[in-house]
Amino acid sequence: MSEASHTHDHDHAPPTDEAGPLSYYQRLELAVRELLIEKGVLTADEVRAGIEDMDGRSPERGALVVARAWSDPDFKERLLADGPAACAELGIDVSPARLAVVENTDDVHNVIVCTLCSCYPRPLLGLPPSWYKSSSYRARAVREPRAVLGEFGTVIPEDVAIRVHDSTAELRYMVLPQRPPGTEELDSDALAELVTRDSMIGVTTALAPTAERHA
Template sequence: MKEESGNYQPYSYFQLMEVSLRELLVEKGIVTDAQVAEEVEAMRKRTPAVGAGVVAKAWTDPGFKARLLADGTLGCIELGIEVAALKLVVVENTPDVHNVVVCTLCSCYPRMLLGIPPEWYKSRNYRSRTVREPREVLSEFGLQLNEQMKIRVHDSTADMRYLVLPMRPAETDGWSEERLASIVTRDCMIGVAVPKSH
């Protein structure tokens, strides 16, 4: 909700809860407003561009790709990405296997690499159906997979977080890492889309 100065809207019940909780915690010395503001800014900097950089690096550096697939967390650390408690598993799309990620229990997501999850990732419909009818769900995102393609669904139920390493499109020879990263969308790294070179 956006408020203009001089045109305040009343708080919703839950906004009122947020302000109240936060003020109580600040009064008790448990958090400071500065800490909250700092974390808000840190989270704002975590966007799918971070994940796209990891993918583009893997596409251009086979040694890095091998290390990333062996241990996603170490791969991120190697690129200087702050991972905190992230335990990352990178799953690779191939001509035979397409990977897609869901969390049926809540909304586990590689936030350090992709930011806050999109609304639909947390929706009942996505969470209920992706484990059972992945092909139908993907087609609702406009991704039609051929019948020979095997789908591997990852239900992110506990401590690991998943990033899909999409296939590099064929027509991208000679592209810079930066240009490659520009075609790697958030949805490609969740597995509900594939990168397109045009």
């Protein structure tokens, strides 16, 4: 980690910390963490390293995997058969997640939810967005997936089946969106630009090549 010289165990409030009065639970976090450090259960450096790992995981990783799968059919086959092994080929360690990649086709559109808590393919997409953790998404995605997708502007044709995945146990799902038409000439970097976080959750499709990323 980048703070190897930072050897003492006192965790300064970083400049990015929230200012003003702390809530009860913010103070509880301070209390629990400081006590665990004082008792030698864990160290401040380990907490910092954990946050750095967390910050290193973002949807760009998932997009890299998807772009590779779009441009290399053999890789795609390996990815669908054994997600962790295929990601390891790209130098991406998804452990301890048991990654299951589910493929969108002309006949099937996949979408991911965790109705019981907030399970999410963190190694490939980072921390989940607020709406994914919201009671509304969790309560509705399994009952009216087409209406939920509609709120993202996603209309799945009637003759395409929706396949909802409720992440209730050990598997962590990532959607392999369909490669948009008109992208035959694009290289992997350009393809990855089209792969949004939401398209890998399955609430949208990948961007069209001319669309703005945040359109």
